[in-house]
Amino acid sequence: MADDPEKERFLKEFGQDYGYPNAPKNVDEIRATEFKRLNDVVYLDHAGATLYSESQMEDVFNDLNSTLYGNPHSQSNCSLTTSDIVGEARRQILSFFNASPGEYKCIFTSGATAALKLVGETFPWSSQSTFMYTMENHNSVLGIREYPSYGIVSNIEGSVLLNLFFRYALKEGAAATAVDIEDVADLDGRRGGKSAIKIIPHTVQRRGEVGCRKKEQTS
Structure with missing residues (x-):
């Protein structure tokens, strides 16, 4: 090359x-x-x-x-070794983000999707909350606004209906705002002494509780 x-x-x-x-x-x-x-x-x-x-x-x-690493839920020496190294990993991550261990917890998940799902389902959303995210984002970030749950229902004729209900993570009245973030240098062609950004909000269409049904073929 x-x-x-x-x-x-x-x-x-x-x-x-x-x-x-x-x-x-x-x-x-x-x-x-x-x-x-x-x-x-x-x-x-x-x-x-x-x-x-x-x-x-x-x-x-x-x-x-x-090194012998044991089950971290036990109290043997090798188990404590595992607990120590996991705890140190958590501390390093919090330190990297300048997050105080007294205020924040580091939780390991299987990946970004699982982590975002955990946030969407457990955050105490209220009418005082605002979910703000960038327009270009991970698909699961967009999914925090809403996530589907499924139910199987049979009608009186015995046909199986698949109900798809959209449950909203923000259904408690929280606001949702999609934004574009631009560097000020891109806006006026020059960069000042301080780093700054401009946030451009976009309206997010809110929908009520909706459901759709899909009739499956009868056996």
């Missing part, structure tokens, strides 16, 4: 910003040493499923191969 003319032109224009130029290793070195399995592959889903590096896996293997 070093003699690729297209890449050479790209680096000539963007090389000062591209590929972690001030880091110990640039992106090409990282790819060559940590992600050799990506040879001849273009991988574009790091936001949804980022890849682990070879050194990460080596560190994890060495740790698991040299």
Whole structure:
């Protein structure tokens, strides 16, 4: 790739910003040493499923191969070792977000969808709440406004009807606002001494409780 003319032109224009130029290793070195399995592959889903590096896996293997981790719900020494490392992971995450452990809890879920579902279903929504989210967002963020629940009903003729009821996470009267966020530099062509953004709200159409029925074929 070093003699690729297209890449050479790209680096000539963007090389000062591209590929972690001030880091110990640039992106090409990282790819060559940590992600050799990506040879001849273009991988574009790091936001949804980022890849682990070879050194990460080596560190994890060495740790698991040299440390005994037990069930964290027990009180043995190996169990306490597990509890300690999980607790330290929570503390590091809270510290990264500058969140006080006295006010916030770090909860591990199976993924972004499960985490957002947990927020939508358990947050104490009220008429004083406002759910604000960006227009371009994770599909499950949009789903916090509403999420479906299903019920099976039989009519007097024995046909099975599938009821799809839309339950609203904001059904307690909370407001919902979709916004676009723009950098002030994009608005006036210059950047001031302070970083600032402009939030552009968009009206979100609110719907009442609705249901739809789909009649299935009778057996």
